[in-house]
Amino acid sequence: MIGQDKKGRPGKRALTAAAALLLGGLVFGAFRLARPAAKFSTAEVKRKEFVDYLEVKGEVKALRSVIIAAPYGAGDLQIMRLAANGAKVKKGDVLVEFDDTTVRQKLAQDQSALKSAEAEIHQSRAAARxxxxxxxxxxxxxxxxxxxxxxDASKQEIVSVIEGEEAKLKLADAEQKVKETEAKLKADRSAAGADLASKQQKHDQAAFQVQQDERSLASLALRAPLDGVVALQNHWQPQGGPTPFKPGDRAWPGAAIAELPDSSKLKISARVEEAERGQLKLGQTGTVRVDAVPDGSFEGRIDTISPTASLDFGAGWPVPRNFSVEVAFSNSDARLAPGMGAVVRVAVERVSSGIVIPSSALFRKAGRTVAYVRRGSKFEETTVEVLRRSGDEALIAKGLQPGEQLALKDPTLAE
Known part of the structure; x- marks a missing residue:
């Protein structure tokens, strides 16, 4: 018996040690859950309206834009000056200036030819007069x-017959002379008119050429037709591929040098998946947050939803198919500009009376969603069922009651 007791003592000691460790763990866990609740921020479980929001990310774009293109018939188109990409410009500001040396030389030559034509007309008119x-x-x-x-012929009765005949011959000669001088006057007038018409045609051609040169010269300075932000266009470079135009580059007639969006009329262009499209409707309103204008307050209205999906080449590879959405601004701000990122927050569903808590009061434990409910001076872990989340709020299906206080940090991890 004494031997058996001695043999059983080590087993009892191990069992006692294991029980002590388990009890210590429970006491330690209880101690941690029983920490004063005042050390943790809390939030109240509320019964209120729950709004399910859908956030759509997009980009601010202009409803209308103007392409600034190189002119036709202006000769060599080497860019001398060019507005910076992203520069804000006013209507009438010079955006692009091309080298005008050749056009100015041609204009001087044609102006000289015009002056010569004008001098010839003056000379012809003077000679004709x-x-x-x-x-x-x-x-x-x-x-x-x-x-x-x-x-003299009327004196025939008082002069000899011979003198009378001579007088008749002189009269006939004089009358013929009148006809000849009148015919010459008419012919000279006609010749002078033809000569003047020819020189006037030469003058008109020279004047037209001067006007063409002046128009070409004016077209070498491209001005902004409206207020906006400059977006330089790309052209192909053998060594650099598609790159924006810059001073020193040569353009070709009709080449798109820059795009000038009308910043006074803006929209938000976005792409959404099929599930999101099903939640959106034309005319829905929402709040708009623009990244570059953090202190701005904007409202928007869904203006367009594409009926069919299309390839979204800006979403990476493989290229997905999704739907385009356009949102019109209800208010404007001078700081808004095309290219800015924006997020539209649209209320897609409302639950008039639901149990709502902050999303930060939910935690994942062993595959379960739990919340820590304040019970006196400690927090009690409670399994909850989340119906849906929206932004920083969650709609609870069961597990919590209005008025309860929840920890916003996991109390089991607090030091």
């Missing part, structure tokens, strides 16, 4: 000679 005055003088003299010859 002189010739016309001479022709008129000749006509007047010929008519005077006719009158004199008629007067």
């Amino acid at each position: 002189l010739k016309q005055e001479q022709d008129l003088t000749d006509v007047m003299k010929a008519k005077f000679d006719v009158q004199k010859a008629r007067l």
Whole structure:
């Protein structure tokens, strides 16, 4: 018996030690859960309206934009000055200036040709006036000679027969001379008119060419047609691939140099998955948060939802198919600009009376969702069933009652 007791004592000691360790763990855990509740921030379980929000990420874009393109018929198009990418400009500001040396030289030559044409017209008109005055003088003299010859022929009764015949011949010659001078006057007028018309045509061509040069010269300075933000366009470089235009580059007629979005009329362009699209409706309103304007307060309205899915090439590889959504701003701010990131928060469903708690009061323990409910001076772990979450709030299906206080930090991890 004494031997058996001695043999059994080590087993009893091990059992006693294990029980002591277990009891110590329970006491330690109880001690940790029984820490004063005042050391932890708490939140109250409330019965109130729960709003399920859908957050849609997108980008601020302009409803209308203008492409600034290189002009046609302006010769060599080397960029001398160019507005910086992202620069804010006002209507009338110069965006692009091309080298105008060649056009100015051609303009000077054509202006010289125009002055020469104008001088030729003045000379032709002066010569035509002189010739016309001479022709008129000749006509007047010929008519005077006719009158004199008629007067001499009227003296036939008092002069000899021979003198009378001579007078008749002189009258006929004088009348013929009048016809010749009048015909010459008419012919000279016609020739002068044709010559003047030819020189006027030459003048008009020179004037047209000067106007073309002036238009080409004016087109080499591209100005902003509206207020906006400059977005330089890419062109292909053999060594660098697609790169934005810069001073020194040569463009071609019609090349898109820059895009100028109308910043006075903006929208938010976004892409959503099929499940999210099913929760959105045209006309729904929501709040808009713009990353670059953190202190701004904006409202938006869903203006467009695409009826069919399309490839979203901006979402990486493999290219997904999703739906496009456009949100119109209800208010504006001068600080808004195309390209800014934005988040639209839309209320897609409301539960008028639900048990609502902060999402930060929920914790995961051994695959379960739990909350720590305040019971006197300690917190009690309680399993809860979450119906849905939205933002920083959660709708609870069961496990909690309104008025209960929940720990916002896991009390079992507090030091």
